[in-house]
Amino acid sequence: MDLPKALLEPPWARKPAPAPSGDEPIIVPGLVPPDDRAVVWEPGEREEWAAVRPFGSWQDGDWEKAAEEFRDGRMGYEPTRAGFLAQAPEHLARPLLAGWEPHVTWDFDHSLRPIVARFETAAWDVSVRLAKQNPYGTGPVVMPFLSADVARMVADWLHRLKSAQKLAHAWFDRHALAAVPYLVPDALGKRVGPRRGAVKALRTIEGDVVGAARVHGDEAAEAVARLLAAAPAGAAPVEPPIRAPSLPRWLDADALPRPVLREGGELPRDAARNLLLALTVSPGARLDATAVVDGAAQVCEPESLTALVWAQFEAWQAAGMPKGSGFVLSALGRFGDDVVVRRLAPLAKEWPGRSGGYSSAVQGLEALVDIGTDLALTHLNGIAQKSRYKGLRGEAQRKLARIAERRGLTPGQLADRLVPDFGLDADGTLTLDYGPRRFVVSFDEQLRPQVADEGGTRRKALPKPGAKDDPDLAPAAHRRFAELRKDVRAVASAEVARLESAMVAGRAWTRDEFGAFLVAHPLMWHLARRLVWLAGDRAFRLAEDRTFADLDDETVEPAASADVRIAHPLLLGDSLAAWSQVFADYEILQPFPQLGRPVHTLADGAGGGLERFEGLTVPTGRFLGLTRTAWKRGAPQDNGIEHWISCTLAPGVTVVVDLSPGIAVGLVDLNPVQTIERVWIGAVPGAPSSAIENGLAGVDPVLVSELLADLTRLTATY
Incomplete structure (x- = not known):
């Protein structure tokens, strides 16, 4: 069969085309762009951005103390810092914004929008810097900005980055002729890089571009007219030479399985190597290898591409997971399937526990998002709920929140839609056909599979295929049950916990x-x-x-x-x-305690009876166990000691348990026993001055009952 041209002649193997005569530079020296900065809002846009809720949200409380934590670095999580800047009193937030230098590479546009809406040009530098770092993820935040530095940056995206093309075109469509005075000095300047981007941008803008350029004088306007006449609108400038990608030393291309063509036979060796090289190219790079990868997907059997990227992944693992190999997990995201999901998700959950493994774990989550099947997102949801690593749990939650936001859903509504049906029948069962005999699989209150024969007699387990069973149907049915049991086990505890929550x-x-x-x-x-x-x-x-x-x-x-x-x-x-x-x-067993759940109410008095827990001694491990739910450990104080845990029940209403001697960060066994010094209710944990006089009055009685149940279990003697 004929292979796609991109597989045989990848972009790095092509010779650059000679420069057309129309692309000869036209230089007008001495031009300077306007030095102003303007924030140009669409109708209602600023209000819409201001209403965005940052991922790191804050409640009214001890803002002065929070500002101090921001300044000295104790508030280290960037979305939390962004939430503070978006919501803190302006006299505290504005000075901190000026020195804020977040170091993030993921999508930060969501967290920046309310800050830009609030501070406008004061948020300019941080927004532009982050947009340069990640145009695809953070670039949209500069849409209202109009200045020479932003025009040059967006023109560079237009010329160089395929991943930012849509965004760049949207920016020039929005600012149109108003952007021309900022582009002309670069378009007629000596510096090659800025000139290429500016020329392409001028050819993109519709309207009287020459007239808009006349602010720089008649000579500049005539030069721009010659530029526009030299090539049709949208014509691409000459591309600089492209450096070919290379395979890492740990990867032996000949040891990997060759992809199988849909029409039979294997992908030729050279084409297979081109595919591997294309997989190493990061999305958004100037070298666009998308056509090579898409060409392979067009002509190769999907299962063989999955086998290829999984073998590449195993080679990476065998080499000790060397850094700088994020393309391995990106390839799994491109060609992975549910089998890959079952293998990858358990590994990603454990990687944060090894040295340098956290970044690989985050890339593993990205791969699950890219695979995008119901099972992949279900595993992502399970990590978001139950990972023992707080950072990974938060990263999964943010990815799900962004997916939910794009779909116009709440996280709970998205979670509803992520539960696979696993191919079960409408009545919630699965019939396994062995040929001469059949078995019916159902599920108990913990979603554990139960097996019965066709007559309804329960069996302890699904039998192995026997000599009288169909040699094709029986083994396939047995494998189907093994996969079902593994898949349901992966989601069962998370779904039970989700319903209880x-x-x-x-x-x-x-x-x-x-x-x-x-x-x-x-x-x-x-x-x-x-x-x-x-x-x-x-x-x-x-x-x-x-x-x-x-x-x-x-x-x-x-x-x-x-x-x-x-x-x-x-x-x-x-x-x-x-x-x-x-x-x-009816002998109905429940998936979690509901009808038999302890119910608690507050005692009379201002403290509601919470003082009865004070003075009790509790093993530190029990406090750590509480943090698997809504409880949070306090901010580390002197010597890295956490002196409280807290649970927020409503906006501005937090129950705080003060501990002595406190939990040592990174060495939780240092103080194996804690004494509860005080249980109090306030607006901000760690700020006794925020104590609330009326206690838990007005708080949902269900939340109060659950709080008291937590404290009762915490202090129970065994």
Whole structure:
């Protein structure tokens, strides 16, 4: 078969075309661009940017103390610093903005937008610097900016970066003729790089470009007219020579499996090497190798490309995961499948625990995002909820938040859509065909698979294929069960934890969402039917036929407009005992404690009874265990000691537990036992001056109950 030209003649192997006569430089010396800076807003745009909620959000509190932490570096997480600048009092934030030099390479546009809307030109330098570092991710923040430095930067993107073409065109479409005076000195100047970008930009702008250039004089305007006449609009200037990519020393190209062509045979050796070289080229680089990779995808069997990039990944692992090899994980993102997801996700979860492994773990998360299947995003969601590494957990959460934002969803709504159905039947089961016999797989309250024969008799495990079974069907069915068990195990605990968190937080589903993602979903159905739900003030469970049943097993139909939530036992009131009896009669086991969950209320008095926990001695490990939920460790103080943990229940309402001697950062076993010195309620952890006199009055009773349950378990004796 004929191979795509890009596979046989990659861009680095082509000789540069000779310069057309129309691209001869036209020099007018001595021109200087305007030195002003302007922020040009579209109608309503500034208000829209100002309303963006940064990833690092703040609540009113001890701003002076937070500003001190910002200045001395204790507030080290950049999205948190961005959130502070967006929301702190201006007299504190503005001086700190001037010296802020964040070092980030990921998408920071979201966090910068409210800062630009608030401070405009005061946020100019940091915005432009970050846009230069990452045009694709952070570049959109300079859209309102108009100046010589921004015009030169965007013109360079237009000339050099394929990944920023859409953004560059949007910037020049927006500022149009107003950008021309800033471009003309470069377009008619001696410096080759700025001249190429400016000339291409001038040829891109529509309208009377020559007239707009006349602010620099008639000679400059006539020179611009000659430039525009020398080549049609959009004509590309001469490209500088391109350096060919190279393979790393640890990668033996001949040891990797050759991709298989769709029409039979293997990809020729030279073309296969070109593909490997193209995979090493970073997206957005001046050398655009996209056509080579796309050409391989067009003519090769997908499974063989997956095998190639996985073999490359294994070679990278065997070499000790050398740095500067991010292309390996990017290749998995390009050609990976669900088999790769099952192998990659467990590794990425553990990489932060090894020296230098955190950056590889983040790139592994990017690969899961790029693979983009339901299973990949489900694993990403699991890492976001349960990773033992706080940084990786936060990175996964931010990636999911950006995915949700692009889809116009909340993180919870996105999580609903990420639960795979694993090919289960509509009734939530899977039939495995061995030929002469069949087995039915269902799931228990923890989503553990249960196997029964066609007659309904439970079996301890799925039997191995026997001599009388079909030699093709039986082994395939056995492998299908093994994959299903592994896949469901990966999501089960995360989904159970997600529903429990939804009950505590009071998350509500619309009737349509409840029906689509819980009642009708073949896997989530197994959990949903084991819980009591509320629609308005009406409690119900899901009967076997998926109808809504009340305490008397009568069918109920709540109003279509009523949102549905998981009933916390505190909300069931006097009917709690009756519902417990119904579930006992039907022998319904619950995925997490709901009906049998301890319920706590505040004692009378200003402190609500929290003082009863003071003076108690608790192993440090129990406090660390609390941080797997909504509790957070305090900021390190002198000698790296954390003297409190806290839990925010509502905006401006935080419960703080003061500890002695405190938890040592990086050496948690140094002080194996902690004494609870004080339990208090304030607006800001670590700031006793922010204590709230009325305590937890007005806070959701469910959240208060869960808080008291946490403290009760924390201080219980065993």
